[in-house]
Amino acid sequence: MKKLTIILILAFIVFTSCKQSKQEKQQVTPEKFEFTELIKEDYELYKPTKEIKAVLILFGGYPEVAKDIKREFKILDIARENNIAVILSNLNQKLWLEENEKQQLAKSLQTIITENQLPTDNIIIGGFSSGGVVSLLISNYIIGKKQFYIDPKGVFIVDSPIDLVALYKSSEKNIERNFSEPSILESTWLLETLGNNFGNPKDSIKKYEEKAIFTSSTDNISNIKKLKNTKIRLYTEPDTLWWKKNRMADYDQMNAFYIKKLYESLKTKGFNNVEYIPTTNKGYRANGERHPHSWAIVDKKDLINWVLTK
Structure with a gap:
């Protein structure tokens, strides 16, 4: 009888211990975040299944489409973890936008947001290289037109040719x-x-x-003047040694030179929400190639924090 009692006690202890261990594991298991993927001819959408806190619209550089942005700028995982919808545009090969192109693109973005029931209270638009040019121009256009209700709260560029x-x-x-x-x-x-x-x-x-976004020789910013109350980030990596070695380029031939001058110009004109973010040795392509003209100069976690700060 004594032996049976001991066995029952031991069994109870083992069962309770296993149950408690299982509960502890359940408590520390991280929440699983999911994206609904939508692949279209003109764009790709990655939409959180839960509450959407922001919408991030990205434009690639001159030859880039959505798949290239995903390869070079691995933002989707951290966006998913923070309940941020991401739209990757296939639009590229634009150093400027004609009026009809702005109208068409603005309508397209509004349609994407409406049809997919995305929120409009925290839209951020950004792009790499020529994609940054598109981002600034289309943001300025949308804010200036009453027919659109997708005004961006923030815009950023990544080493863009603005002049x-x-x-x-x-x-x-x-x-x-x-x-x-x-x-x-x-x-x-x-x-x-x-x-x-x-x-x-x-x-x-x-x-x-x-x-142009900016004509430094005449200090002209007429195409982005409506962004005065919009938060703006200007990313660039002014690696003069790399450009001199690989292209024999002078500092005043680099995008970084004009991006800094744009920042200085905007600050003197009362753009109080603009940030100039120069980086060092962050520019690498997805294949490991060192290149200061890359998506990689953007600190993704810091960008996400900026996106979520209203």
Whole structure:
């Protein structure tokens, strides 16, 4: 009888211990966050299944579509953990936007947000390289038009070519220098593209001012003046040694040079919510290649915190 009692007590202890252990495991198991994925011709949407705290709209660089953004800027996991919907646009190859393109893009974004029942109280738009140009221009356009109700609360750019006049002049230098094949090919294309559309800035700088984010030589910011009360982040990695070694480029040929000048100009004009964020040795492509002109210069956790700060 005594032996039976001992066995029953031991069994009770083991059962209670296992049950408690199981409960403890259940308590520390992290909550599982899920995304609903929607793949369309023009965009990809990753939508949290629970309450959506913000909507992040991203535009890639000149050749990038949604799959490239996902590869180079691994933001989806941290966005999912923070209940942030992410729209990855396939729109690219835009150094400026014509009026009809702004109208079409704004309508498209509003349709995406409406049809997918996304909130409109905390929309953030950002992009890498030329995608940053699109982000600033379309944000300024949306805020300036009463027909749209998707005003962004924040905009950010990642090492974007914001000054078209500077691009033209830098391309002339690169052709004359004849140092790097990638630089020569890009500069040849830029001179042809900008020249055919706007002419030589020496003769027609107003045409450049009408389209560019910033014309530093005349301190013109007319295309983003409606963003004065919008929070703005300007990311760049001013690695002068890398650009000198790989492209023989001077500091005043780098996007970083004009991004800093834009920041200074905006601050003098009362843009109190603008941040200039220079980085060091963060620029790497997904394949491991060192390149300061990369999505990777953005600290993703810090960006998410900024997105969620209203």
